[in-house]
Amino acid sequence: MSNKDNQFILQFYTQHSAITDPHGYAYLFDDLPHDIPSLVKTVQGLLVHPAWQEARNIPDERHNEFYLRSVPQMLRRILELDPRPLSMGRPPEKRKVSICRDWAVLLVSMLRHQGVPARLRIGFAGYFMSPKAKYVDHRIAEYWDKELNHWVLVDAMIDDVRRKRLNLKFDTLNIDSGSPFLLAGDVWQRCRAGKADPEEFGDSPDDTGMPPIRYALLHDFDAVNKVELVGFDAWHSLISKPESEVTEDEKKLLDEIAELTTHADSHFKALRTLYQTTSYGQTILNRLSIS
Helix, strand or coil, X not given: CCXXXXXXXXXXXXXXXXXXXXXXXXXXXCCCCCCXXXXXXXXXXXEECCCCHHHCCCCHXXXXXXXXXXXXXXXXXXXXXXXXXXXXXXXXXXXXXXXXXXXHHHHHHHHHHCCCCEEEEEEEECCCCCCCCCEXXXXXXXXXXXXXXXXXXXXXXXXXXHHHHHCCCCCCCCECCCCCEEEHHHHHHHHHCCCCCHHHEEEECCEECHHHHHHHHHHHHHHHCCCCCCCCCCCCHHHHCCHHHCCHHHHHHXXXXXXXXXXXXXXXXXXXXXXXXXXXXXXXXXXXXXX
């Protein structure tokens, strides 16, 4: 990949998507810190997961907050709960109820606002205490470190409390190949080649195997094309159809998507073209434009 191609790719991920653009709330980002640890702590002070002990007193009806898709929608709700600057951490009951995708998308939005290339990534984390699947569907952020000259994966959801409870020994601000996180495309390829058991991967105890792997793969395909969907968004039949109904042609398409998303930069033009020309990508883009 030429330096010109690399600069084009980095510029693409520096620009906001329809989902990450804060629009009228951009001023909220102006005074935020520019280092990753401080930005991550800022995000952590704004969001809370409904399954965490800290969220036990939050009414169930507030759980619909994690359906808020765009950053402006998220920021509006954050300010409704507490109008103070984003740099000021909130008590759990004053934070927006969220799932993993929100930590990543909010961080991506802040980084793009600061001119840093960033993108959402979807894969499977092996560091949660899951009752069945060894690896669970998880959404994290990836940013371009200009000093290191490569992409860095960051799990903004893992704060000091989670790190201690999960007894994590790796750096969640720099998730490398030795860390227990696998991109969805990698998981798809391993399982298709018989090198991994699909039942070790899932979204919940009763949702494991190739269907949730396919779901994660397609959402990562969306994400690297700057369509940062909510985990519940299933806007095309391919993402949710039973495994027995997936055709051989569709499996070949998914094989291609896995290869392209696993090597997103070296296959960037093909990645973009495939998304814009397939029924799947066209459906998502059309749906997004009217949502």
